[in-house]
Amino acid sequence: MKRFALLAWVILAACARSAPPPAPGASSAPPAVAYEAHVAAGGIAPAGGVLSNPHAGDAAVAKSGAQLFAAMNCDGCHNVGGSGWVGPSLADGRWRYGGADAEVFSSIYFGRPKGMPAFGGVLGTDGVWTLVTYIRSLPMPSDVPTESWEQP
Amino acid sequence: MLRLPAIRILLSCAATGICTGMAYAADAASGPVEDGQWTMPAKSYAATRYSGLAQINAQNARSLHPLWSFSTGVLAGHEGQPLVVGETMYVVTPWPNVLYAFDLRKEGHPLRWKYRPDVSSNALGVACCDAVNRGAFYADGRIVYNLLDGHTVAVDARSGRELWKTTIADMSNGETVTMAPFVVGDHVIVGASGGEFGIYGWLKALDLKTGKIVWTGHNMGPDKDMLAAADTFKPPYDGGVDVGAKSWAGDTWKSGGAPVWGWISYDPELDLIYYGTGNAAPYDPEARVGDNKWSASVLARRPGTGELVWAYQFTPHDNWDYDATGAMVLVDLTIAGKPVKALVHFDKNGFAYTLDRATGKVLVAAQFASVNWAKSVDLASGRPVIDPARQTGVSKGKVSGVCPSLEGAVSPASPPAYSPRTHLFYTSTNNLCMDYAAAHASHLRATPYIGVDFAYHPGPGGNLGAFIAWDATSGRRVWEDKESYPSWSGALVTAGDVAFYGTLDGWFKAVDARSGQLLSKFKVGSGVVGNPIAYRGPDGKEYVAVYAGIGGDWALLAGDTRSDDPTDVREPAEFMKDIARHTSQGGIVWIFGL
Numbered sequence: 081m082k083r084f085a086l087l088a089w090v091i092l093a094a095c096a097r098s099a100p101p102p103a104p105g106a107s108s109a110p111p112a113v114a115y116e117a118h119v120a121a122g123g124i125a126p127a128g129g130v131l132s133n134p135h136a137g138d139a140a141v142a143k144s145g146a147q148l149f150a151a152m153n154c155d156g157c158h159n160v161g162g163s164g165w166v167g168p169s170l171a172d173g174r175w176r177y178g179g180a181d182a183e184v185f186s187s188i189y190f191g192r193p194k195g196m197p198a199f200g201g202v203l204g205t206d207g208v209w210t211l212v213t214y215i216r217s218l219p220m221p222s223d224v225p226t227e228s229w230e231q232p
Numbered sequence: 233m234l235r236l237p238a239i240r241i242l243l244s245c246a247a248t249g250i251c252t253g254m255a256y257a258a259d260a261a262s263g264p265v266e267d268g269q270w271t272m273p274a275k276s277y278a279a280t281r282y283s284g285l286a287q288i289n290a291q292n293a294r295s296l297h298p299l300w301s302f303s304t305g306v307l308a309g310h311e312g313q314p315l316v317v318g319e320t321m322y323v324v325t326p327w328p329n330v331l332y333a334f335d336l337r338k339e340g341h342p343l344r345w346k347y348r349p350d351v352s353s354n355a356l357g358v359a360c361c362d363a364v365n366r367g368a369f370y371a372d373g374r375i376v377y378n379l380l381d382g383h384t385v386a387v388d389a390r391s392g393r394e395l396w397k398t399t400i401a402d403m404s405n406g407e408t409v410t411m412a413p414f415v416v417g418d419h420v421i422v423g424a425s426g427g428e429f430g431i432y433g434w435l436k437a438l439d440l441k442t443g444k445i446v447w448t449g450h451n452m453g454p455d456k457d458m459l460a461a462a463d464t465f466k467p468p469y470d471g472g473v474d475v476g477a478k479s480w481a482g483d484t485w486k487s488g489g490a491p492v493w494g495w496i497s498y499d500p501e502l503d504l505i506y507y508g509t510g511n512a513a514p515y516d517p518e519a520r521v522g523d524n525k526w527s528a529s530v531l532a533r534r535p536g537t538g539e540l541v542w543a544y545q546f547t548p549h550d551n552w553d554y555d556a557t558g559a560m561v562l563v564d565l566t567i568a569g570k571p572v573k574a575l576v577h578f579d580k581n582g583f584a585y586t587l588d589r590a591t592g593k594v595l596v597a598a599q600f601a602s603v604n605w606a607k608s609v610d611l612a613s614g615r616p617v618i619d620p621a622r623q624t625g626v627s628k629g630k631v632s633g634v635c636p637s638l639e640g641a642v643s644p645a646s647p648p649a650y651s652p653r654t655h656l657f658y659t660s661t662n663n664l665c666m667d668y669a670a671a672h673a674s675h676l677r678a679t680p681y682i683g684v685d686f687a688y689h690p691g692p693g694g695n696l697g698a699f700i701a702w703d704a705t706s707g708r709r710v711w712e713d714k715e716s717y718p719s720w721s722g723a724l725v726t727a728g729d730v731a732f733y734g735t736l737d738g739w740f741k742a743v744d745a746r747s748g749q750l751l752s753k754f755k756v757g758s759g760v761v762g763n764p765i766a767y768r769g770p771d772g773k774e775y776v777a778v779y780a781g782i783g784g785d786w787a788l789l790a791g792d793t794r795s796d797d798p799t800d801v802r803e804p805a806e807f808m809k810d811i812a813r814h815t816s817q818g819g820i821v822w823i824f825g826l
């Protein structure tokens with residue numbers, strides 16, 4: 081388990097950091113790409129770093145992810161069902177660091193500022209994808225930005 | 233006549249710019265002669281939160297009004313209380329634990345300085361419930377307080393310069409620090425939060441001059457870890473060699489919680505400090521068979537050496553997250569015609585206890601809120617008479633309708649006050665019951681070690697909270713002011729016979745200490761979970777100060793009152809659907825006067 085997790089880490093690190101081999105006619109300057117999204121606040125993942133969930137939409141995996149959510153004490157911060165406690169709600173359809181599978185994967189695998197631990201080391205790639213599959217299976221409410229106490 | 237010495241003390245403070253320390257507690261019940269200051273969290277070593285000031289009284293309190301306010305710039309729950317030393321008010325914020333020093337001599341109270349420590353944001357993920365701080369302690373020209381990420385700091389009260397910073401707690405083991413330190417002589421006494429992280433709970437003493445750790449006493453474990461010696465450790469009921477380890481299945485004491493996040497008090501005559509311990513971890517009691525001593529207990533130690541002198545467990549084998557970290561108030565009472573050196577404690581478990589503080593023996597134990605987990609407390613054995621139907625555990629599944637809820641019949645963060653004039657205690661209460669389904673939890677360092685699914689319901693009567701007056705000699709409620717929401721603020725009572733408290737929906741209230749009649753109220757901008765104080769300003773007038781700033785427990789508040797994070801939008805709590813209609817987050821220091 082541990083070795084597997086380490087291997088996964090090495091592969092990921094390699095994916096993230098390896099540069100393409102120098103091509104004939106290589107330039108000392110980076111390629112000029114007029115792509116404004118690259119300067120957007122919040123950052124854009126490099127094209128080579130896109131991950132895909134091998135279990136996307138698999139209900140059986142989501143079910144074991146629910147068990148993992150309790151066993152890894154995720155519910156201790158995000159509450160049972162991910163409804164939020166000292167950690168943010170995971171069931172409101174809104175995402176601090178993005179709600180795409182790969183973004184949720186990164187949050188769990190590497191951790192996030194303000195206290196989200198990095199679980200990649202203990203769970204390994206497949207464990208994290210199992211959790212992602214569970215979280216993405218939570219029933220998301222339609223986004224209703226208004227909360228009213230007046231009678232309609 | 234009492235005024236003269238008080239004014240002289242104040243003048244000497246003014247002349248030097250800072251006071252050199254307060255008089256030793258002459259009388260444990262009423263504290264030192266009133267000097268108009270508020271130099272420690274609970275006003276006196278006896279933790280009475282009683283001010284001898286009487287300018288504001290039951291006749292004129294109707295004209296109380298706000299005179300000054302200041303936004304702390306921080307949005308977490310503002311528990312704790314300001315200090316007033318000489319002509320300076322000191323305010324500690326929740327994480328990132330900024331310390332503000334306000335000049336009370338000048339119009340608008342501009343800052344003399346502010347101190348901004350470098351506090352790790354990782355602590356926000358290790359604190360169980362919110363990034364709170366319960367205040368500072370003034371001693372020997374220093375402001376001493378704790379940082380959420382496991383440090384204690386001493387700051388020069390005059391200049392704001394950092395004098396020392398000591399690492400006391402280990403976040404990688406689930407420890408954070410939210411309590412206010414307590415200074416006795418040369419020792420700064422501190423403890424750590426982490427009952428939800430399976431810590432090995434402890435109390436430490438640091439040297440006030442240097443910050444060096446002098447002693448560490450654990451709250452459970454073998455006698456040597458607990459600083460308990462067979463000839464000097466005399467618990468009033470059950471003890472025995474290594475009872476702090478033997479009352480836990482296997483080595484479960486090593487991750488058994490029993491944190492220290494509440495208040496400490498001190499009796500100079502007996503030379504004992506008193507403090508409560510939190511819940512046993514995890515929340516599934518079947519994972520830690522036994523009494524789990526000394527979780528959910530009060531411990532009495534020598535401040536100089538840390539030696540454990542006695543301990544009493546309010547909730548043996550805690551099944552319900554009934555922390556005993558609430559204040560231990562030291563008062564001299566007359567019970568059945570006999571004078572008693574008493575310790576009075578309002579526990580999360582719904583019983584108010586009056587103990588003999590020399591021995592730990594229970595004299596009175598009575599329900600001050602709706603309780604059904606136990607029928608009574610047997611005074612001969614000191615043990616609660618438990619209703620087996622309310623016991624929890626994984627094998628029992630969901631146990632419904634347990635009262636009080638795991639928020640407690642009162643939050644330990646909401647300390648009571650005692651008036652030697654009315655001989656009554658004043659405290660906030662919660663009227664909540666719960667369904668409790670224990671679940672397996674695995675102990676993974678620095679992650680929560682809890683294991684429960686729970687839901688709250690309003691208790692009998694439907695009001696979710698109250699502010700009450702209590703007679704600790706008879707165990708009787710004298711009056712009650714019902715509140716629509718859980719009552720989460722500390723209490724203050726003054727020689728003007730006025731009691732003060734705040735509400736979760738953001739009212740700050742003054743009531744007649746004898747009748748409970750409302751005298752004045754003001755909407756302070758956010759729910760109140762802090763503790764009011766009274767002080768005499770440089771102009772000789774009496775003022776009352778309190779924090780507004782809802783928070784402290786996002787399980788209770790459901791996060792519906794938050795507006796600070798567009799990516800965290802929660803459903804209202806089922807049991808309290810409209811609290812967000814009346815308040816949202818904020819962090820404001822208020823001063824009231826006539």
